[in-house]
Amino acid sequence: MFALVDCNNFYVSCERRFNPKLKGRPVVVLSNNDGCAVSRSNEAKALGIEMAAPIFKFKDIVKKHGVVCLSSNYALYGDISRRIMSLFERWTPDVEVYSIDEAFLRFNGKRSESGLEQIAKEIRSTVLQWTGIPVSVGMGITKTLAKAGSKLAKKSESGVMVLAPDKENASHLESLKVEDVWGIGRQYARWLNNHGIHTAIDFRNADEQFIRQKMTVVGHRTLLELRGIECITMELNPPNKKTLCHARSFGRLLESKDEVRESLALYTELAAAKLRGECLVAQSVCVFLETNPFRTQDPQYRPSKTVEFPVPTNITPEILKYALAAFDLIFRPGYKYKKAGILLLELVPEDQAQAELFDNVNRDQANRLMTAMDGINKKHGRETLGFSAGRIRDGWQPKFENRTANYTTSWNGLLVVSS
DNA sequence: TCTGGGGTCCTAGGACCC
């Protein structure tokens, strides 16, 4: 039996945990650069603010109803997430952290429906009491059914939904729209609707070959999982990443080469630090720039350039050298740039990297320097010590106009309680 | 005025190998 535990309106719930005045009010948390609504309280959903919608489109509603718009605070959400995830081992050792606000749990052995429901309720009440975050719990004999259960749980009074192992569950699956099935996105949902498939039960009963032809083996698996045939297994040891990306929109449109170059240098530094944090090295790097596609009156340019490293590396100055060389090749004046980014590609574990006979970089020395830098930045904040290429000017940073404090990860952010 | 960021997987088709 699988359970899927999903935090309700996670980012908003984290903010409310530290600011009780937000309870009962419409609240949204915005994406980077204060662009889109990525988490909404139930009150904000009720006002019609859509998921991932640019918030300026709702400025009238925001004003009229006093919607609280907060910048995202990933240091806070990441820390709360870790605390929640660490609780699940109380119920089972088989835990897969699926995203910042979701985890799969697996329960072996036979249990009755009421026994399962008891566990689900216990998980819910414990997480709420110990962390202050409300969660929904869905259960089923496959991951896809557990996911379906959690969708249905959100609408239920108890916040839990068990799709019993020995039952058809047809009535439950009938009330789930096909686009709410895990693995079915907008494109497939539209196509399925056109073929008369509207609910999870329609999809479950559809012809396997017909589905496979259009939706490939992936869609076929989803169908079988809804029928209770396990095709998607638990990932108890998360596989290493294959790519790593750091990209940001700018706080304003940039035209000067120096400014775009500086942003890219900083993103490169941060990406390299992430890479070292995961004990990986990259074999190549891709640099890309973007103009603003929504400004159709402006000329558009979206170049990218990939270069191979002579030796797999995670050393910042070495990566910077190649990334900035790639940048110099693709940058063209005369455009208004909105975004820049770097992808580190073909990642492999540090200790499995292929060495190069004619390597002329002193890697021991460079690695010691990186370890020292990472240590200092870990202790005093991630931008304490860095390379000058990314830190000369300041005017291009993304907007975070209404960001709350790092209540749980920084002494300066500690909540002050006054009488 | 204002539109996020980070990932994965699958397939088809072409190049190339023996």
Next chain:
DNA sequence: TCTGGGGTCCTAGGACCC
């Protein structure tokens, strides 16, 4: 006139997830 069979690797594009 008749023109094999089996395989790998790479890339672009499209779908999905949060």
